[in-house]
Amino acid sequence: MKPLPPNPSPDRKLLRDAGALAAAVGVIGISFGAIGVAEGMPAWAPIAMSLLVFAGGAQFLAVGLIGAGNPFAAILGGLLINARHVPFGLAIGSAISDRLGGRLLGAHLLTDESTAFTLAQPDGGRRRRTYWVVAGMLFAAWNIGTVTGVALGTAVGDPETYGLDAAFPAGLLALIMPALREPRTLAAAVAGAAIALATAPFLPAGLPVLLALMGTLIALKENR
Amino acid sequence: MTLLWVILALAVGTYALRVVGVLLPGRLVLPKRLEALLPVAATTMLAALVATAVFTEAGRLAVGVARPIGVLVGAILAWRKAPFIVVVVAAAATAALLRLAGFE
Numbered sequence: 001m002k003p004l005p006p007n008p009s010p011d012r013k014l015l016r017d018a019g020a021l022a023a024a025v026g027v028i029g030i031s032f033g034a035i036g037v038a039e040g041m042p043a044w045a046p047i048a049m050s051l052l053v054f055a056g057g058a059q060f061l062a063v064g065l066i067g068a069g070n071p072f073a074a075i076l077g078g079l080l081i082n083a084r085h086v087p088f089g090l091a092i093g094s095a096i097s098d099r100l101g102g103r104l105l106g107a108h109l110l111t112d113e114s115t116a117f118t119l120a121q122p123d124g125g126r127r128r129r130t131y132w133v134v135a136g137m138l139f140a141a142w143n144i145g146t147v148t149g150v151a152l153g154t155a156v157g158d159p160e161t162y163g164l165d166a167a168f169p170a171g172l173l174a175l176i177m178p179a180l181r182e183p184r185t186l187a188a189a190v191a192g193a194a195i196a197l198a199t200a201p202f203l204p205a206g207l208p209v210l211l212a213l214m215g216t217l218i219a220l221k222e223n224r
Numbered sequence: 225m226t227l228l229w230v231i232l233a234l235a236v237g238t239y240a241l242r243v244v245g246v247l248l249p250g251r252l253v254l255p256k257r258l259e260a261l262l263p264v265a266a267t268t269m270l271a272a273l274v275a276t277a278v279f280t281e282a283g284r285l286a287v288g289v290a291r292p293i294g295v296l297v298g299a300i301l302a303w304r305k306a307p308f309i310v311v312v313v314a315a316a317a318t319a320a321l322l323r324l325a326g327f328e
Contacts, residue, residue: 108243
């Protein structure tokens with residue numbers, strides 16, 4: 001293996017970073033496919049979910065609730081978890097495309113990670129390329145992973161064994177770290193995280209993260 | 225049959241939530257100050273996602289050992305501007321090793 005040059009170009013760095021995340025996403029996708037089959041779903045169902053829904057948290061919740069015989073809770077719970085995509089879309093919509101067709105296609109690929117990667121880029125051109133590279137790689141990894149998991153079935157181990165449950169929050173944190181160096185944003189983020197943690201035991205999944213938006217009011221107030 | 229409808233409802237609903245936010249910025253002229261707040265709002269929600277991913281399990285507060293320490297190692301590296309891939313791999317490796325040593 002050739003050593004990486006000391007200062008890789010922005011594009012190489014992007015491919016490397018997105019590749020690391022895509023690898024982790026692929027492994028979680030494998031575990032999703034395997035769990036879906038283990039819950040008694042036909043093989044097409046987890047694969048269709050990953051292609052058409054493409055939202056890990058909502059998909060895991062849905063598989064559990066469908067398995068428990070509660071399809072309506074699966075839909076409502078999944079949509080509640082995904083409601084955070086509305087403010088994410090508002091924040092990075094203009095980075096996705098100037099054309100309607102581009103935005104309609106790009107919207108399907110919107111995730112926490114593609115939002116965080118895009119926000120971490122300074123200017124318009126780089127933001128657009130970053131969004132499509134990251135979103136495309138994650139979509140491919142998630143779906144290849146799901147198909148693999150369905151094929152492997154119950155032979156798949158627990159992703160926590162590899163520490164992947166720590167890799168995702170650490171990755172998101174690394175992506176928002178530059179923004180957190182700005183004091184107003186840091187104050188809003190800390191308040192939002194505290195609100196989410198304080199309300200998580202009492203509210204259904206998805207709602208605590210939406211309530212965290214109230215933390216943004218701190219930034220508004222200090223702006224005056 | 226029900227399964228197909230559940231998946232389709234989830235898919236259509238999720239796409240609607242995604243596309244609403246993505247299409248609005250072009251049509252809606254937001255006040256400058258509100259527009260400047262959008263990245264702050266997104267960062268705040270991502271921070272909340274990090275917090276709940278670290279400290280909750282199936283809707284309950286759960287302060288374990290392996291995951292928080294793994295993420296803490298990642299956070300320190302990220303703060304010191306280590307490359308992204310180093311942050312992610314170090315966080316995962318720390319959590320995995322702690323579990324191997326018997327710490328949950």
